[in-house]
Amino acid sequence: MSQNLEIPYTVPLKPNRSLLNPKFEGYKLKLFDENSRLRRFPLPSPGISLPKIPPNSKLSYKEIQSRIYFNHLFLGYESHIKNRTCFYFDQECSISMVEYDLKTNSVSIYRLVQILHDNLDSIVYSEYPSLKALSSTLLLVTNGYGTIFLVQIEKNEFNSYYGEIIYRTEFNAHVDDESKKIHVPCVILDAKVIGEGDSVHILFLVYNTSQCSKIPITTQNPSKDDLKNKTLFDVSLVRIPLKPPYGIQIIHVIRGTEIPKYCSIEQSGDGYVIGSNDIYGYKNVEEIFIKDDEIKNDDNINIIQETSEVQEVEKSDEDQVKEPPYIWTQTSTDVTICFNLPPGTPKSAVHCNFSKTHLSLTIQHHENKNNDKSLPCYVFTKLFDLIDPDASLWTIESKIGLLTLHLEKHHNNTRWSHIFQNDDGVFETIDSNEFAEFRERLEKYTTELLDSPNRPDKFKSPIGHEMEESIDYEGNTATFYWINLEGKTCAKTSAGGHEFICKQFEYYGDDNFINNNISIMPSVCLKSDVDGIIYTISHTTESNDSLSPLTMTHTATFNALAFVQASKREKRYMYHDPSNRFVIILEGNHHAFVYWDHDIHKEHGEQSVVDFVEDKFNRPDLIGIQMVDFKNAVILVLTTDSLIIVNLI
Incomplete structure (x- = not known):
């Protein structure tokens, strides 16, 4: 042929x-x-x-x-x-x-x-x-x-x-x-x-x-x-x-x-x-x-490495941020979503509202003066399926910067393939133990950060790294x-x-x-x-x-x-x-x-x-x-x- x-x-x-x-x-x-x-x-x-x-x-x-x-x-x-x-x-x-x-x-x-x-x-x-x-x-x-x-x-x-x-x-x-x-x-x-x-x-x-x-x-x-x-x-x-x-x-x-x-x-x-x-x-x-x-x-290898580093610096913010903005899992009755916020984010900085069809979530933290795009921002965003807003809630652990949303499904036993109507490519975390491990990593990491005089305003989410190194x-x-x-x-x-x-x-x-x-x-x-x-x-x-x-x-x-x-x-x-x-x-x-x-x-x-x-x-x-x-x-x-x-x- x-x-x-x-x-x-x-x-x-x-x-x-x-x-x-x-x-x-x-x-x-x-x-x-x-x-x-x-x-x-x-x-x-x-x-x-x-x-x-x-x-x-x-x-x-x-x-x-x-x-x-x-x-x-x-x-x-x-x-x-x-x-x-x-x-x-x-x-x-x-x-x-x-x-x-x-x-x-x-x-x-x-x-x-x-x-x-x-x-x-x-x-x-x-x-x-x-x-x-x-x-x-x-x-x-x-x-x-x-x-x-x-x-x-x-x-x-x-x-x-x-x-x-x-x-x-x-x-x-x-x-x-x-x-x-x-x-x-x-x-x-x-x-x-x-x-x-x-x-x-x-x-x-x-x-x-x-x-x-x-x-x-x-x-x-x-x-x-x-x-x-x-x-x-x-x-x-x-x-x-x-x-x-x-x-x-x-x-x-x-x-x-x-x-x-x-x-x-x-x-x-x-x-x-x-x-x-x-x-x-x-x-x-x-x-x-x-x-x-x-x-x-x-020397030639060093030149290639230096050129690569310059190219990385010149990349836009959108190219650099590849980590998923959240992790999530579900049962037959509810959906759980976890966001990684800067350590010390107060409860008053979280603005979260639920409706039957939409989620609204913004973070207005005093340390986020530059409108950091890595913070969650969903303005009346349509969800994959209906929820019960009265039974849904959110919690925050300010010290480690862990924001958790609990969405109660309106249709029980319905599988969600993604969180929002328009798929943003974030895969479900099937193993519930990964949520506990995620929280432990935050606690371990932020304990050192909070005690440091050079504590950064925010830190890079470990979620993406863990997903890339999945066993x-x-x-x-x-x-x-x-x-x-x-x-x-x-x-x-x-x-x-x-x-x-x-x-x-x-x-x-x-x-x-x-x-x-x-x-x-x-x-x-x-x-x-x-x-x-x-x-x-x-x-x-x-x-x-x-x-x-x-x-x-x-x-x-x-x-x-x-x-x-x-x-x-x-x-x-x-x-x-x-x-x-x-x-x-x-x-x-x-x-x-x-x-x-x-x-x-x-x-x-x-x-x-x-x-x-x-x-x-x-x-x-x-x-x-x-x-x-x-x-x-x-x-x-x-x-x-x-x-x-x-x-x-």
Whole structure:
């Protein structure tokens, strides 16, 4: 496909209003009988033992996060008797194949082959081993130490499966000095068999922590933040011919500061789609690095830093104040809003009035002689919904400068997606403990300020900083790119506020197909207001430069999913059904929440809670999940000592 475009296509993300239900009120509990719909099968020896991340680890937060959420159960194709297969690695790094029998609702486990690793002296750290099934008999495998394997699945005379390594090679990462070759740990993102006859080959994507040490430059005017050392990740597109003598070829490498949340190679091999909270899709790695002749000594860096500082001083007040003006949360009956005022602000300085539809709030403090714009000022501003003004009130703690508004909802059980009718972009604080922490920070900070002879008239609100350093890094807009084989970004999405929620379960079936020059790839669920919007991702294989190579279409909605999933503070895995019947969230190590799709006109949906705890004294970690029967919605959950079959229907 010809896509020699200097400017990529802009792909809009447009929710289909006919698929939205503004009257939806919430989910009602649907009882789930664990006794009849859960089956447990112990893992054979030696079982699974995941290495713990040491407290003094030098891994970045994002690297640690990727290990916490790593799915250790890998989907396979159907076996020769039409049973679905999955794979996992035991504690001796051997591949075990799980065969799920659709008729008996049971599993059989076969140990295939051990994936050995050597040359450990050159490895600073390891990744978890990863795997991608290429067919019912062929696997692409990494052992977590930088070695890539092709494993053939065979069957012996005893009707038992075993594995044979038919090719192995080292993955050499991109480094500054091209004369050096370093094999580093990598993780498989996606892989497919492409082509026919003599041209058949394996095309796959892996990511690894970047081995380059140059300073990344992603803007024309780099700031001090751009010059800080950041953990970077390389995504490599790799090719292996599917016939001896094989051989490995890295086609291109792209780089970013995030591990991709979504990767899918197009079925015909034209390119791939990548979804991330960061910019991916540089033509080549060198484009985002300072060339050697541009920085010869530390003086040049100092000049760049000084220039950046001057630019920051010259910014307007509106550019500098990025902190949210308040934090807020809600219950089914009320809304609580907290403002940070200068310490010592008296009660008489607060002018606050409530009506059924509007809020009026101004602060007239004697120390605010310059009309500080950071102070709250809402002149008869319309609220998101009606309130009861007689039951609403405000309080102030002058010493620490904490102003709190308590708004009583007129319509109970109505969710507010924002405070005012015109959304000002302030997200709800779901965890009520953050309000207590916010107050504690104010008390701790203002105690020192009030005792100081140089006490400032006001201080910068800590709210914005805390939100930026949020432990789960939620709230970032996800962008999806179509990248061709040359590593060029040919199309990308453009829509603010669409945050990544989850992707669909892997499905080797009719979901990935080419029909009428349209190739369909796995769908994603994105946040739109309080809902979860399912977007189908497709690629136009027709050679036509007037058509965008990437299309994203709203095909289904899970009402209020963005709202309810945000309250799950310990969520580990989250996927939606390829047929859009449900979304499942595994929270912590003991239960899962299932949210079912429903008629678009209904006001309530169904929610099921699955409890995996069989023995309160023995709670094995939940470390993997896959869907093994798509028609009957059967989920397979992997723990450190067992496999659990979950029959959702």
